Amino acid sequence: MSKAPSPEVDIRTLRKVIMAASIGNFVEWFDFAAYGFLATILTSEFFPSSDPSAGLLKTFAVFAVAFAFRPVGGIVFGVIGDRIGRKRTLALTILMMAGATTLIGLLPNYAAIGALAPLLLTVIRCVQGFSAGGEYAGACAYVMEHAPQNKRGWYGSFIPVSTFSSFAIAAVVAYALDATLSADAMSAWGWRVPFLASAPIGLIGLYLRISLNETPAFRALEGEHQVAHAPLRETFRTQAGGILKLGAFISVTALSFYTFTTYFATYLQVVGHMSRATSLLITVVALLFAAAICPLAGLYSDFAGRRMTLFTTCALLIVIVYPSFSLAGSGQFLSALIGVAMLATGAVLSGVVTAALLSEVFPTRMRYTGSAITYNLAYTIFGGTAPLVATWLIGTTGNNLSPALYLIAVSFMGLIGGMMLPETSRMSLQDVGTDNNPAIGEMLGAQRPLR
Numbered sequence: 001m002s003k004a005p006s007p008e009v010d011i012r013t014l015r016k017v018i019m020a021a022s023i024g025n026f027v028e029w030f031d032f033a034a035y036g037f038l039a040t041i042l043t044s045e046f047f048p049s050s051d052p053s054a055g056l057l058k059t060f061a062v063f064a065v066a067f068a069f070r071p072v073g074g075i076v077f078g079v080i081g082d083r084i085g086r087k088r089t090l091a092l093t094i095l096m097m098a099g100a101t102t103l104i105g106l107l108p109n110y111a112a113i114g115a116l117a118p119l120l121l122t123v124i125r126c127v128q129g130f131s132a133g134g135e136y137a138g139a140c141a142y143v144m145e146h147a148p149q150n151k152r153g154w155y156g157s158f159i160p161v162s163t164f165s166s167f168a169i170a171a172v173v174a175y176a177l178d179a180t181l182s183a184d185a186m187s188a189w190g191w192r193v194p195f196l197a198s199a200p201i202g203l204i205g206l207y208l209r210i211s212l213n214e215t216p217a218f219r220a221l222e223g224e225h226q227v228a229h230a231p232l233r234e235t236f237r238t239q240a241g242g243i244l245k246l247g248a249f250i251s252v253t254a255l256s257f258y259t260f261t262t263y264f265a266t267y268l269q270v271v272g273h274m275s276r277a278t279s280l281l282i283t284v285v286a287l288l289f290a291a292a293i294c295p296l297a298g299l300y301s302d303f304a305g306r307r308m309t310l311f312t313t314c315a316l317l318i319v320i321v322y323p324s325f326s327l328a329g330s331g332q333f334l335s336a337l338i339g340v341a342m343l344a345t346g347a348v349l350s351g352v353v354t355a356a357l358l359s360e361v362f363p364t365r366m367r368y369t370g371s372a373i374t375y376n377l378a379y380t381i382f383g384g385t386a387p388l389v390a391t392w393l394i395g396t397t398g399n400n401l402s403p404a405l406y407l408i409a410v411s412f413m414g415l416i417g418g419m420m421l422p423e424t425s426r427m428s429l430q431d432v433g434t435d436n437n438p439a440i441g442e443m444l445g446a447q448r449p450l451r
Helices: 011-037 039-046 052-068 070-084 086-106 116-132 136-144 149-156 158-180 183-188 190-196 198-211 216-223 231-238 240-270 276-304 306-328 333-360 364-383 386-397 402-418 438-444
Strands: none
Touching (some): 011 086, 011 158, 011 198, 052 116, 086 116, 158 190, 216 364, 240 306, 240 386, 306 402, 386 402
16 A cells, blocks of 8 residues: 655645535535425426326426436546546536526526426436536545545545535525515516526636646646546446445445435425424434534544445444434424434435545546446436335335335445445555555455455
8 A cells, every 4th residue: 555645735725626626516416406495386387287296296307307317427527537637527517517507597487488498497407417427526536636645535525515505505595485485476586596596606616616727646647648548448447346336335325315315304294294394494404414524524534444434334324224214204303303313424424435435446547437437327326216216115015114224225235335445545546546556456456355
């Protein structure tokens, strides 16, 4: 394992790097959250129907279509990011993402242009999903390739902070608009506000990303003329083992994240018989709690190492998921809040260590491609389907705790895959996949037993 000291890092530059990476991630998840929180209004504006349930299904179908485009975007932007660099690729993703989100806020509704309205909404959502596919993995690589070697978990934890914060702020904005505006005002213009807000935020993020330099790791690769000419083919040929093992663990990250952030608000209402306002309040408090403890999870990841952190994550989820669902479905405010916070703790640990592993498992020349493919496939299969599978399990089995058993089963799968990964927290990112890092060589090459 490499013992080379970390290069000196300018703290002010690193703060700008974190801000530039986090703001695009914020725009991405804020849009997804706002779309979900405003689903009933979007249904009436774009999918009017005599059957409200049918209209709502169409609204969520458009939501799901965006997820289908994420793996495609991950492949395309992953390849671009490994060929031309992280900085320019991330500038392109935030431009597309913020632009598409703003266009939703400007779209005429069904009453104005008829069937063209839902068609345009679907196209724009596909553009959002496509651009989002290149955002998170690239943002993680951008931060990790700037961060000091022994503090990558800590600095990387601020990307999940922006994720949980975006959900919390989207929930607060949606609730505030709903509480202060009349139904007519919400239909006329209120629902557009969260989407239009993406324009100034996106422009700030674009400026930050353009004004910063390329990462030291990618610049070193360019200086050695080692930039991959066919990163997709090279990634599948040499990194299949890493994709499968890391993907198994990220499945836990995806499922716990969406169960916590998206499904639990519904679970509190359907199983716990709480009001929409109460369930939203519990969700917001838990999201702010999750954002607050992300840096603590990053410190733990740096101190204990990645393998111990992912072991802790899976073991914790296996133990707490069942009581978490039981408490959340109790119908009592404090018990429900404790239950949601318990699941939030597992989701945070998983998300923070994932942010580091995405960059530490793959070599620099294939880092963007490998991490984007792994992340987006896991999130599409296990994250995007989480509310649907949970609802189906309860309806099929009649057991309100069946989604907890599903998460426990996926946690066992993630534990098996994750523990097959080597320890990566102490090495230089430039050594990943080289002879200077025998642990990675074992994983991707001869498959010798891990020490």
